[in-house]
Amino acid sequence: MEKDYREKSLQYWEGVHEEQDYDRASIRVDDWLEPFDEIIMGAEQPILDLGCGGGNDTLYLLKKGKKVVACDQSERAIRRMRKNFPEITETKCFNMLDGLAFPEDSFEVVIADLSLHYFTEKDTAFIISELQRILIPGGHLLLRVNSVNDVNHGAGQGKEVEPHLYESEAGTLKRFFNESDIRKFFKEYKIDYLKEETMSRYKLEKKLFCVCVRF
Ligand SMILES: C[S@@+](CC[C@H](N)C(=O)[O-])C[C@H]1O[C@@H](n2cnc3c(N)ncnc32)[C@H](O)[C@@H]1O
Numbered sequence: 001m002e003k004d005y006r007e008k009s010l011q012y013w014e015g016v017h018e019e020q021d022y023d024r025a026s027i028r029v030d031d032w033l034e035p036f037d038e039i040i041m042g043a044e045q046p047i048l049d050l051g052c053g054g055g056n057d058t059l060y061l062l063k064k065g066k067k068v069v070a071c072d073q074s075e076r077a078i079r080r081m082r083k084n085f086p087e088i089t090e091t092k093c094f095n096m097l098d099g100l101a102f103p104e105d106s107f108e109v110v111i112a113d114l115s116l117h118y119f120t121e122k123d124t125a126f127i128i129s130e131l132q133r134i135l136i137p138g139g140h141l142l143l144r145v146n147s148v149n150d151v152n153h154g155a156g157q158g159k160e161v162e163p164h165l166y167e168s169e170a171g172t173l174k175r176f177f178n179e180s181d182i183r184k185f186f187k188e189y190k191i192d193y194l195k196e197e198t199m200s201r202y203k204l205e206k207k208l209f210c211v212c213v214r215f
Contacts, residue, residue, distance in 0.1 A: 006097060008171040009118060010073055017076040020054060024084040029060045030201050032144060032210055033111070035193065039140050039212070040064060043108040046089045048134075051096070051115020055081050056201070058088065061111075071101070097123055100130040107135055112143040114208070117175040121162055124175070124185060132189070132215050140192075141213040147196050148176045152204035177209055190214040 033040060040047065046067035049058045053072060061068045062085065070081050071092040078093045094101045097119075110131060119127065131141055148155055148164060155176045158166040165175045182194060193212035198205050 004171065005167075005173050006095065009173070010095070012170050012172050013072075013074045014076055017053070017074045017080065021080065022054065024059070027054060027056055027059050027084070028201060029056055029063070030199065032113075032197070032199070033057065033060055033142065036140070036142050036212055039109060039142070040066060045106075045108050048102075048107045048110040050100070050110055050112040052081060053077055053113075053115070055085060057111050057113050058085055062087065069107075096127050096130070100127070100134050102134045104133045105136045108139050110135060110139070110141050112141065114144055114146070116143055117145040117177065118173050119175065120165060120173070128185060135215045137215065139215050141211075141215065143211050143213070144197075144199070144208045145182070145211070146174065146176045147207040147209050148178045149196070150176060150207040153202075153206055155207075179209070182209055182211055186211075186213050 043066065046069045047061055049068055049070040051072055052058055052070035055070065058068045058070050067089045069090045070088055071094060072078055073095045075093050078091050081088065081091050092101055116124065116127065135141065146153065154166065154168065154174055158168050161167050164177065164181060165173055168174055179194060183191065191211065192214050195210050197208060197210050199208055
C-alpha cells in the first residue's frame with residue numbers, strides 16, 4: 001500500500017480511539033459470534049482479536065471464559081485495551097501491512113471483525129497469506145467485512161481506486177465486498193459460512209458479510 005494511505009489510516013484510527021475513551025461497562029457486545037460457539041469453545045489456545053479496536057469481541061470472548069490476544073495498529077486502542085481488560089493474555093501493536101507479528105501455527109481461531117476491509121487487493125492477499133501462516137492447519141478465521149450494499153457507511157462513495165475499493169474524504173481506503181469477492185480472496189481455503197447480515201451496533205444500520213473460513 002502507498003505510504004500515504006498507511007499514514008492516513010493510522011492518523012484516522014488514532015483520532016477515533018482518542019475520542020472514544022470509554023470504560024469496560026460501556027462496551028457493547030453483539031451476538032454475531034454465537035453461530036460459531038463450538039469453534040470458539042473448542043479452542044484451547046488464546047484466540048486472536050485482529051484489529052481489536054475498542055474490544056467488543058474481546059469482551060465477548062472473555063465472558064465466554066476464553067483467553068484472548070488483542071492487537072491493533074493504534075497505540076491508543078491498545079492502551080485502552082490494557083486498561084479495560086487487565087486479564088487479557090497479551091496485547092500487541094503492529095501494522096498488518098508489515099505481516100502478522102506471531103510465529104507460524106500460533107492460533108486455532110482468529111477473529112477479524114471489520115478490520116480486513118481497508119486494503120488493496122495485493123495487500124489483502126498478503127494479509128490472508130499471513131493468516132494462513134499463523135493459524136494451525138484446519139484453524140478458523142471468523143470475520144465480518146463491509147458489504148457492497150452498505151450504503152449508510154460509504155458503499156459506492158468516493159474515488160474508486162480499484163474495483164470495490166474507495167478512497168474516502170479522509171484519504172483512507174475502504175473496501176466493500178460482494179459474495180464473489182470473498183470467494184475469490186479465500187479460494188484456496190474452505191468457506192464454511194458466508195452470509196450477508198445487518199448489524200445494529202452503530203446509529204445507522206450496517207450491511208456486512210459474516211464469514212467463517214477454515215484454513
Ligand atoms: C472498524 S474498527 C473495528 C474494531 C473492532 N474489531 C470492532 O469490531 O469493534 C477497525 C480497526 O482495525 C484497525 N486497523 C485498520 N487497519 C489496520 C492495519 N493496517 N493494521 C492493524 N490494525 C488496523 C483500526 O486501527 C481499528 O481499530
